[in-house]
Amino acid sequence: MNQTQAVVIVAAELRLFLRPGRRGGPAAVAVDGTSSLGHVVESLGIPLTELGRLLVNGEPAAPGCRPAGGDVVAVEAIRRPQQLPSARFVLDVHLGTLARRLRLVGVDAAYANDAGDDALIEQANAERRVLLTRDRGLLRRRVLWLGAYVRGARPDDQFRDVLDRFKPPLAPWTRCPACNGLLSPVAKAAVAPALRPGTWRTYQAFSRCRTCGQVYWHGAHSKRLEQIIDTAVRTASTGTSG
Numbered sequence: 415m416n417q418t419q420a421v422v423i424v425a426a427e428l429r430l431f432l433r434p435g436r437r438g439g440p441a442a443v444a445v446d447g448t449s450s451l452g453h454v455v456e457s458l459g460i461p462l463t464e465l466g467r468l469l470v471n472g473e474p475a476a477p478g479c480r481p482a483g484g485d486v487v488a489v490e491a492i493r494r495p496q497q498l499p500s501a502r503f504v505l506d507v508h509l510g511t512l513a514r515r516l517r518l519v520g521v522d523a524a525y526a527n528d529a530g531d532d533a534l535i536e537q538a539n540a541e542r543r544v545l546l547t548r549d550r551g552l553l554r555r556r557v558l559w560l561g562a563y564v565r566g567a568r569p570d571d572q573f574r575d576v577l578d579r580f581k582p583p584l585a586p587w588t589r590c591p592a593c594n595g596l597l598s599p600v601a602k603a604a605v606a607p608a609l610r611p612g613t614w615r616t617y618q619a620f621s622r623c624r625t626c627g628q629v630y631w632h633g634a635h636s637k638r639l640e641q642i643i644d645t646a647v648r649t650a651s652t653g654t655s656g
């Protein structure tokens with residue numbers, strides 16, 4: 415190491431963001447005396463939304479401070495569960511399955527499969543929703559008030575990651591998986607015209623989406639949906655993983 419380099423030690427949970435050649439251990443990073451810590455961290459590929467504490471030579475430091483040659487910088491991952499003013503989300507276009515799963519357990523998850531980047535940011539800011547995405551470029555946009563990188567390529571992993579990170583309050587079967595609207599109980603007689611005879615005979619408890627009008631009946635859930643809800647409830651009641 416020389417006096418134009420700092421050593422950056424990245425927490426294990428953040429190493430997936432580093433270039434493959436840098437994942438093994440501490441990285442020597444050139445410092446120019448003008449770049450902020452936040453900039454250095456971001457230039458390694460780590461979105462600032464994923465950042466926890468920063469330590470310089472063992473002392474907590476702000477993202478705005480400037481590392482000097484010879485400094486040892488430790489980069490920690492954001493603490494879980496991450497506190498939110500309210501657990502409301504908007505999901506990027508590639509996260510449709512995750513959106514439906516979050517709705518299934520009652521989490522407010524806005525999603526449109528044709529939303530552009532600007533529209534996503536606008537909705538996140540206007541409605542104070544956390545933007546969930548796997549697009550690191552989107553998380554770098556300075557105008558975005560709050561975002562989070564979703565870990566995992568599979569919806570199962572993504573679902574666990576979001577529940578573990580934010581521990582949102584769960585209320586299964588209260589929200590429409592199709593449109594995110596809230597469900598209201600509805601009398602069987604009121605929905606009779608919408609039901610097939612088999613459904614009419616088998617089920618007694620019904621609810622209807624206040625937004626799109628879709629009718630749901632309880633007890634008709636597949637094993638798969640029950641599994642998804644079980645996973646959510648378990649994740650919500652266990653300790654955090656990072």
Ligand SMILES: [Zn+2]
Pocket residue numbers: 590591592593594595623624625626627628
């Ligand atoms: Zn609906």
